[in-house]
Amino acid sequence: MISTRHCRTLTSRILRVSHRTYHELSFLQTGDPSEVLQHYSSENQTHQEEPDQKEGDFVRVHMLAAPWNPADMNVIQGKYPSPVKNPPAQPPSWQGPGWRVAGSEGWGRVMESSTNCNIDPGTLVTLGQSGMGTFRSSLWLPTQAVIPVDRGEELEDTLGSAMASSIFQLGGTALRMLQDFESLGGHSGVVVQNAGNSAVGWMVSQLAATQNVKVVSLVRRGSKTEDEYNEMVDALTQQSTNTTRVIAQDDLLNDKGALKALQAELGTQAPRLAINATGGDSATLLLKLLAPGGTMVTYGGLSMQPVTVATPMLIFKDVKVRGYWHSRWMLQSFPQQRKKMVDELAGLVLDKGVQCPPIEIFSLDRFQDAFQFETEQSAQAVRRKVVFDCQEEAQ
Numbered sequence: 001m002i003s004t005r006h007c008r009t010l011t012s013r014i015l016r017v018s019h020r021t022y023h024e025l026s027f028l029q030t031g032d033p034s035e036v037l038q039h040y041s042s043e044n045q046t047h048q049e050e051p052d053q054k055e056g057d058f059v060r061v062h063m064l065a066a067p068w069n070p071a072d073m074n075v076i077q078g079k080y081p082s083p084v085k086n087p088p089a090q091p092p093s094w095q096g097p098g099w100r101v102a103g104s105e106g107w108g109r110v111m112e113s114s115t116n117c118n119i120d121p122g123t124l125v126t127l128g129q130s131g132m133g134t135f136r137s138s139l140w141l142p143t144q145a146v147i148p149v150d151r152g153e154e155l156e157d158t159l160g161s162a163m164a165s166s167i168f169q170l171g172g173t174a175l176r177m178l179q180d181f182e183s184l185g186g187h188s189g190v191v192v193q194n195a196g197n198s199a200v201g202w203m204v205s206q207l208a209a210t211q212n213v214k215v216v217s218l219v220r221r222g223s224k225t226e227d228e229y230n231e232m233v234d235a236l237t238q239q240s241t242n243t244t245r246v247i248a249q250d251d252l253l254n255d256k257g258a259l260k261a262l263q264a265e266l267g268t269q270a271p272r273l274a275i276n277a278t279g280g281d282s283a284t285l286l287l288k289l290l291a292p293g294g295t296m297v298t299y300g301g302l303s304m305q306p307v308t309v310a311t312p313m314l315i316f317k318d319v320k321v322r323g324y325w326h327s328r329w330m331l332q333s334f335p336q337q338r339k340k341m342v343d344e345l346a347g348l349v350l351d352k353g354v355q356c357p358p359i360e361i362f363s364l365d366r367f368q369d370a371f372q373f374e375t376e377q378s379a380q381a382v383r384r385k386v387v388f389d390c391q392e393e394a395q
């Protein structure tokens with residue numbers, strides 16, 4: 001056990017409250033999140049499981065906020081694989097054996113750290129290892145599971161906890177896909193993506209704009225009215241200061257002439273990189289818009305349909321078909337690479353005006369309202385990312 005004499009502790013001075021209850025959002029069995037998740041709250045913190053010192057250096061993180069990402073839903077449904085064979089153990093749930101706390105990403109402040117730990121109490125951190133169970137008010141973590149953010153206080157002051165919590169996974173996924181697969185600047189400088197109104201799609205547009213890369217963003221009209229659709233197009237175009245061009249994929253799928261016209265218009269500016277969140281017909285469209293020798297990176301399967309690559313695409317166009325998984329990158333990269341990435345993202349937000357996707361904040365005990373809000377989102381012109389405020393009420 002870590003005893004207080006082996007720890008450096010943050011005084012309550014910079015905390016919002018001096019005493020708080022513990023609470024978490026956890027599940028015993030996998031299934032539909034609205035059926036299996038439970039909000040658990042306790043005023044008694046004394047029975048908190050503490051890590052054994054022999055296992056290395058630890059920090060206790062007071063969670064400030066944690067976003068609800070599609071991967072969190074898939075984990076609760078039991079459909080999300082682990083990026084490694086033997087994933088690191090999750091800090092225990094207070095509900096008891098067999099319970100797992102939901103949530104992978106998060107933003108928090110280190111409250112205590114073991115004596116030899118190089119992270120000082122007070123430091124703002126983002127969670128760098130998925131599966132730790134971030135939907136709770138506090139947890140002990142091995143130091144390698146957190147990434148201190150150099151300009152954390154500036155980020156917290158500028159964005160607030162909830163928005164700060166949402167940039168690292170969304171922005172990290174977008175940044176890696178933009179930087180690691182194709183060299184964009186010297187060539188055509190155009191990227192094409194689908195699900196352009198998703199949160200990752202938003203970040204792709206924002207980050208591409210800082211690199212002078214243009215984005216062709218495909219979106220669905222779906223059940224949106226013409227006014228709602230136009231409002232979405234305006235919002236997505238303006239957020240990128242006009243470097244993103246928004247096109248309805250329904251129009252390209254239903255009208256071969258419209259697709260040919262777009263291909264002709266892009267001409268020698270055909271994108272070297274396609275970023276695919278959906279699979280199915282929409283991914284086929286991306287391949288048709290890709291430049292010869294270009295790369296399509298798949299990071300999501302929202303349509304639940306496979307990615308189909310026609311033989312001529314491979315023989316005559318020599319396209320490369322790749323995948324990206326941020327959880328795997330976070331586990332396999334070096335600590336310095338992870339730290340460089342989060343500090344780069346913080347810098348892009350603070351210095352280059354990168355805007356985070358809009359958010360909607362819910363307290364952990366209002367998780368059913370959050371899910372209801374999520375299901376009603378497709379009718380909205382501009383999507384909002386659900387973020388949980390993990391802080392418990394003041395006592």
Ligand SMILES: NC(=O)c1ccc[n+]([C@@H]2O[C@H](COP(=O)([O-])OP(=O)(O)OC[C@H]3O[C@@H](n4cnc5c(N)ncnc54)[C@H](OP(=O)(O)O)[C@@H]3O)[C@@H](O)[C@H]2O)c1
Binds near residue numbers: 070071195200
């Ligand atoms: N590989 C990774 O490391 C990684 C990292 C982050 C996210 N992801 C994945 O990336 C995807 C997007 O994540 P996000 O957080 O940005 O999502 P999000 O903000 O929840 O946005 C998803 C939106 O995409 C749109 N969409 C377009 N085509 C769709 C289709 N065929 N089926 C369903 N929705 C479609 C929908 O909006 P409309 O209804 O308005 O069309 C949907 O609401 C998810 O699949 C997620 O799991 C992967």
